[in-house]
Amino acid sequence: MRSIIVVVLASLLVACGGGPQERTTPDERGDLVGGGGVIGHQTLGIPPGIDGxxxxxxxxxxxxxxxxxxxxxxxxxxxxxxxxxxxxxxxxxxxxxxxxxxxxxxxxxxxxxxxxxxxxxxxxxxxxxxxxxxxxxxxxxxxxxxxxxxxxxxxxxxxxxxxxxxxxxxxAPEELLSEDQIIRRYAAFWSRGDAAALSALFATGGSLLEPFTQTQTGDAYRHVGREAVLAWFEETFETAPWRSLRITEITEDPSADGASHRTVTWEYMDPRLSEPFSGTTRFTIAAGEIFEARIELTSEPAEVAGDQEEASEGG
Missing domain, CATH: 2.40.128.120 (Quinohemoprotein amine dehydrogenase alpha subunit, domain 2)
Incomplete structure (x- = not known):
């Protein structure tokens, strides 16, 4: 059960995307494969100095x-x-x-x-x-x-x-990420299973609280420090081959400490589940970094038949 829930949870965080509006111009086909089609200006190799x-x-x-x-x-x-x-x-x-x-x-x-x-x-x-x-x-x-x-x-x-x-x-010059960018990137990197990029959104001393790791008190387990957060993400991403998350709501909570507090409500799905389950992640963000992310479930994961025993053994 822990392996299933683990995957779901953090990923659920956020979801969204978008696309351009339709236009009524002709469809240019015949250039998809092979000879380069209509573009006669290909760049050979990666432009130097573009990384970062x-x-x-x-x-x-x-x-x-x-x-x-x-x-x-x-x-x-x-x-x-x-x-x-x-x-x-x-x-x-x-x-x-x-x-x-x-x-x-x-x-x-x-x-x-x-x-x-x-x-x-x-x-x-x-x-x-x-x-x-x-x-x-x-x-x-x-x-x-x-x-x-x-x-x-x-x-x-x-x-x-x-x-x-x-x-x-x-x-463009380097600048701090906004709260909205951080939340969307958290979801995007989670969906990709990119533990390094995801943990890099956290402050060096940032923490992640999650309900999947058992504690003696029954409280959420706290992973303190970017390296500990990275280790948990790496373990979590091994529990499912793909994940899909959808953000249903983002609210800005009152703040008295100068930081930004956002609550993200989400739905999550992966191949081990028979249906999506939901939860929230509460973020504390300051100076373009996550100082705390607290994951909470609002519904229980429902596993597909045949996966329940495997999931429970994997926890």
């Missing part, structure tokens, strides 16, 4: 011309991290006129002749179908730095109704 860089969106283009996102109150930042011969792009984007926020995680790998770019995680707030939208499928494209600006090109993109999109970003 941060960028701010400035403009976007479709094959037939500029893509107007300002009317939707669009704003976005991208962080780029290199992992061997591929890149991870973490995008925080907002559609202000639609009250919709996303955190997206994309995997980008150079190839011959095309890069392959795939959205692997999407967290949307709110998690309505309208805000969540449709994740971008794996597509050929390109990623390059031109005149000091980052350009990400994706063929057959939803942004352009099947045409190529080119997103352009300028370098």
């Amino acid at each position: 860089s941060r960028w701010r969106w400035t403009e976007a283009y479709c094959t037939e011309g500029p893509l107007d996102l300002l009317a939707r109150g669009y704003a976005a930042t991208v962080e780029v991290h290199q992992d061997g011969d591929s890149l991870t792009l973490v995008t925080d984007q907002v559609f202000a006129t639609e009250s919709c926020q996303h955190t997206l995680v994309q995997h980008a790998a150079p190839g011959v002749p095309d890069w392959q770019i795939e959205e692997v995680t999407r967290i949307a707030v709110p998690s309505t179908p309208e805000c969540f939208g449709s994740p971008e499928a794996r597509r050929p494209g390109d990623l390059r730095i031109t005149d000091g600006r980052l350009e990400v090109l994706i063929q057959r993109s939803q942004w352009c109704n099947g045409l190529e999109v080119r997103m352009v970003y300028e370098r």
Whole structure:
């Protein structure tokens, strides 16, 4: 039972994502595989010095011309991290006129002749179908730095109704993550099973309280310090091959200590469960870091037949 609950819990934290609105332009096909299609500007290899860089969106283009996102109150930042011969792009984007926020995680790998770019995680707030939208499928494209600006090109993109999109970003200074960004990233990194990125959201002396580890008093078990939090996440992520979480509500709680207090209500599902279960995570956030996250269940996990014995033995 502990192994099942463990996975569910922390992940449940947050969920959401979003997608571009439909446009009525022709669908540009025949460029998905093989010869590089209509893009004649592939970048060979990963641009030097891109690891750890941060960028701010400035403009976007479709094959037939500029893509107007300002009317939707669009704003976005991208962080780029290199992992061997591929890149991870973490995008925080907002559609202000639609009250919709996303955190997206994309995997980008150079190839011959095309890069392959795939959205692997999407967290949307709110998690309505309208805000969540449709994740971008794996597509050929390109990623390059031109005149000091980052350009990400994706063929057959939803942004352009099947045409190529080119997103352009300028370098942005380092700055603290907002409370909303932290919560969405917590959910995104949990969904990916990225223990290192998830624990990095915590302060060095931050703590995580969870109800899955048994204590003599029956109280939640407290993991103190980023390294202890990392160890628990690593153990937790071994208990299920995938997880799905959905945020149902985020509330801001009163604060008298100068920190920000948020309560996230969520639903969680993984392949060992017969149905989603729910809970809350209460965050204490200050100076762009999590100082405490307290996980509480509001419903009990229901395991699929045949998994209950295995789950209880694994705890």
